Amino acid sequence: MQIKPLRVDRTGQIIFALALLVIGLVAIFIAQGYRLGQLNNIGPGTIPLALGIVLSCLAIIVLIESINSPEPSLDIRFEPILLIPLGIITWALIIEQGGLLPATMVLVALYALSERPFRPVMTILLGLSLSVIGALIFIYGFNLPFSFLGE
Amino acid sequence: MGVFSDLALGFEIALTWQALAICFSGVLLGTFVGVLPGVGALAAISLCLPLTYYMLPVHGLIMLAGIFYGAQYGSSISSILVNIPGTPSAAVTCLDGYPRAQQGRAGPVLFITALTSYIGGTFGIILLIAFAPPLAKFALSFGAPEYFAVMLLGLIAASTISSGSAAKGLSMVVLGLLLGMIGTDVTSGTYRFTFGILELTDGISLVAIAMGLFGIAEVLSNQAKTEVQPTQKRSVRLRELLPNREEVTGSIWPTARGSLVGSWIGALPGTGPSISAFLAYALEKRVSRTPERFGKGAIEGVAAPEAANNASVQAAFIPTLCIGIPGDAIMAFMLGAMMIHGIVPGPQFITEQPDIFWGLVASFWIGNILLLILNIPLIGMWVRILSIPRNILYPTIIFLICIGVYSVNNNIFDVFIAVIFGFVGLCMNMFNYPTAPVLLGYILGPMIEENFRRALFISNGDFSIFFNSYVSSIFISLSTLLLIAPLVFKIWPRRHNKFSEQK
Numbered sequence: 001m002q003i004k005p006l007r008v009d010r011t012g013q014i015i016f017a018l019a020l021l022v023i024g025l026v027a028i029f030i031a032q033g034y035r036l037g038q039l040n041n042i043g044p045g046t047i048p049l050a051l052g053i054v055l056s057c058l059a060i061i062v063l064i065e066s067i068n069s070p071e072p073s074l075d076i077r078f079e080p081i082l083l084i085p086l087g088i089i090t091w092a093l094i095i096e097q098g099g100l101l102p103a104t105m106v107l108v109a110l111y112a113l114s115e116r117p118f119r120p121v122m123t124i125l126l127g128l129s130l131s132v133i134g135a136l137i138f139i140y141g142f143n144l145p146f147s148f149l150g151e
Numbered sequence: 152m153g154v155f156s157d158l159a160l161g162f163e164i165a166l167t168w169q170a171l172a173i174c175f176s177g178v179l180l181g182t183f184v185g186v187l188p189g190v191g192a193l194a195a196i197s198l199c200l201p202l203t204y205y206m207l208p209v210h211g212l213i214m215l216a217g218i219f220y221g222a223q224y225g226s227s228i229s230s231i232l233v234n235i236p237g238t239p240s241a242a243v244t245c246l247d248g249y250p251r252a253q254q255g256r257a258g259p260v261l262f263i264t265a266l267t268s269y270i271g272g273t274f275g276i277i278l279l280i281a282f283a284p285p286l287a288k289f290a291l292s293f294g295a296p297e298y299f300a301v302m303l304l305g306l307i308a309a310s311t312i313s314s315g316s317a318a319k320g321l322s323m324v325v326l327g328l329l330l331g332m333i334g335t336d337v338t339s340g341t342y343r344f345t346f347g348i349l350e351l352t353d354g355i356s357l358v359a360i361a362m363g364l365f366g367i368a369e370v371l372s373n374q375a376k377t378e379v380q381p382t383q384k385r386s387v388r389l390r391e392l393l394p395n396r397e398e399v400t401g402s403i404w405p406t407a408r409g410s411l412v413g414s415w416i417g418a419l420p421g422t423g424p425s426i427s428a429f430l431a432y433a434l435e436k437r438v439s440r441t442p443e444r445f446g447k448g449a450i451e452g453v454a455a456p457e458a459a460n461n462a463s464v465q466a467a468f469i470p471t472l473c474i475g476i477p478g479d480a481i482m483a484f485m486l487g488a489m490m491i492h493g494i495v496p497g498p499q500f501i502t503e504q505p506d507i508f509w510g511l512v513a514s515f516w517i518g519n520i521l522l523l524i525l526n527i528p529l530i531g532m533w534v535r536i537l538s539i540p541r542n543i544l545y546p547t548i549i550f551l552i553c554i555g556v557y558s559v560n561n562n563i564f565d566v567f568i569a570v571i572f573g574f575v576g577l578c579m580n581m582f583n584y585p586t587a588p589v590l591l592g593y594i595l596g597p598m599i600e601e602n603f604r605r606a607l608f609i610s611n612g613d614f615s616i617f618f619n620s621y622v623s624s625i626f627i628s629l630s631t632l633l634l635i636a637p638l639v640f641k642i643w644p645r646r647h648n649k650f651s652e653q654k
Contacts, residue, residue: 005377013582020322027329027344034341039612042604044336044343051329058322065316066582074581080374081577084549085570088367091553092566104550111546114374119542126543130550142205144558 006081009073013066021059027052080114087111099150100139101131154280161509165517170213170510173206177214178518181221182525185228186536188235190369190548192222193481193590197361198555200488208492209507213514215488219481220272220464220515223424224522227264227457228533232257232387240424240460243432247445247452254448258391258530259398263450264457265526267406271458272519274410275417275465280512282418283501287473290498295606296617300626301420301476302599307630308421309479310588319584327589330355331596338604350564357487359556359565360593363572364579364586366552370545371573372580387534392527402454405435409458417463420470423479424460431459465515472496472508476595480587483594 031052037043087110094103108127112118131148138144164170184195195218203211226237231248244264251260306328310320333344334354345351412434413427435455436442445452467478475497477483489496494507501508526533556569579586610616618624
């Protein structure tokens with residue numbers, strides 16, 4: 001799988017700073033719904049409200065910094081960013097019903113697809129050995145509540 | 152005499168075969184992740200936290216701490232041999248360690264590094280033994296305002312002293328504090344920021360955040376790079392290790408100065424091994440009669456920062472264990488781990504649970520001796536680790552992260568949280584935001600809020616309570632100073648540039 005590298009430049013910086021601003025504003029909005037209390041008996045809403053305000057202000061400063069800064073752009077490969085998290089999520093979805101072996105095979109396979117060149121034999125061997133060693137340590141050693149081959 | 156009987160008690164605990172085996176596996180794993188660039192001590196500690204649930208609390212702590220200081224030993228190996236620091240604190244070691252290794256002196260530099268690391272570590276332990284009990288006694292007088300002030304300084308220092316934009320660092324601390332608010336408010340029982348999700352009522356899992364930010368994000372960042380660094384094959388033979396007379400005499404004083412700098416800086420809130428190593432290096436360059444040799448393989452430039460970062464990791468336990476306030480993200484994680492095991496670090500910890508405190512201190516000593524043995528005769532093994540191919544190493548790490556995060560609560564929700572934080576951490580790495588302050592804020596958040604609310608409750612809403620004692624006034628003033636400093640320094644270089652342009 002080969003996709004053109006993704007270019008990360010100032011736009012990415014600005015989006016991240018904006019995301020921080022949104023988190024701050026959401027925190028302010030939600031915290032207002034909690035009891036604020038008085039100074040001698042501060043309620044559960046006050047500190048989150050204050051933190052939301054501080055975060056929003058800092059996000060604005062960071063935003064201005066990122067607009068002004070001549071940050072060098074960098075190229076990143078898109079496949080690992082997509083496939084590795086996908087592998088972890090699939091692992092989690094399979095583990096309880098399907099067991100350690102299928103979950104791990106999918107995880108390792110998705111990882112291998114993000115690497116160049118793709119090595120099918122090594123991937124299968126790695127998946128098998130991780131599953132077996134993992135089963136010995138975690139299922140038989142630590143009694144973790146999942147099985148090797150599913151229910 | 153008290154100290155010696157206490158230490159004897161500690162060694163009684165740390166010299167049992169289980170404790171020794173656990174300490175050994177801790178420092179072994181620590182050195183392993185230290186050598187590997189891209190996997191830090193925090194990722195390894197959070198991986199092992201679920202495993203320690205099956206151990207006695209003292210054994211669990213011995214293992215986690217062993218990983219932490221073991222990683223400091225290991226990280227210098229990759230700095231010296233391939234010019235890539237194994238952990239951030241060994242970045243300074245690259246400056247002179249790598250050039251000297253290129254001059255054919257790799258073996259002796261590794262030997263000196265192991266030795267100065269041991270001396271630095273031992274110095275930090277002695278400081279811990281000498282200062283922890285009296286400091287704990289002093290901290291008994293701390294009330295809510297003092298706790299608030301010390302934590303505030305720790306948070307601000309950790310986010311502003313690190314290199315880069317102060318606003319970015321501070322915003323990450325505040326983000327961490329907000330993440331810490333998620334869950335049930337201790338004082339009132341209100342559910343905060345749970346968005347109606349049942350799994351969030353206990354807060355976000357500590358392991359999920361740490362693994363996301365420091366495990367998944369690291370793997371993603373390394374894999375996303377377009378230029379791939381080939382794995383390096385190197386070998387160092389045992390008889391190449393012995394340093395010559397000049398190298399030994401040249402390291403004595405730098406090691407002593409480095410140990411001093413590292414242990415004092417390490418004990419301060421908000422600092423850590425990276426800053427200690429950097430300051431020790433700067434000091435050596437300043438006192439040297441031949442500063443022009445630095446950066447070209449000066450042995451002082453390796454000995455001092457290595458002594459400093461190892462002294463600093465041991466001294467970092469002083470505030471964590473005897474006040475209950477961690478200085479950096481790793482110590483904050485250790486604090487979280489202790490609380491999971493039902494241990495509450497603080498002024499009473501040493502007197503109420505002397506077996507755990509002294510057992511841990513004794514294990515540090517044993518661990519450092521084990522590391523010296525691991526690092527000198529077995530150096531060849533560690534060098535070979537650098538040639539493990541990535542397409543085996545990274546899938547294995549990801550696999551362990553999956554199991555580690557899942558096993559904390561046997562809950563796949565935590566795995567999804569870890570993935571989210573993996574993405575967030577990747578963005579933070581790309582855009583130069585520091586990740587450690589997020590974790591520090593997350594762990595300290597509920598504690599600092601509780602102390603703030605309690606202080607104002609005691610004073611009936613009067614803010615002057617924060618200036619009633621010397622301790623809290625000093626710490627709050629220092630925090631304010633740290634907040635103002637970046638503003639001042641920011642204006643300086645810019646003006647300077649404009650001025651020189653006009654010229």
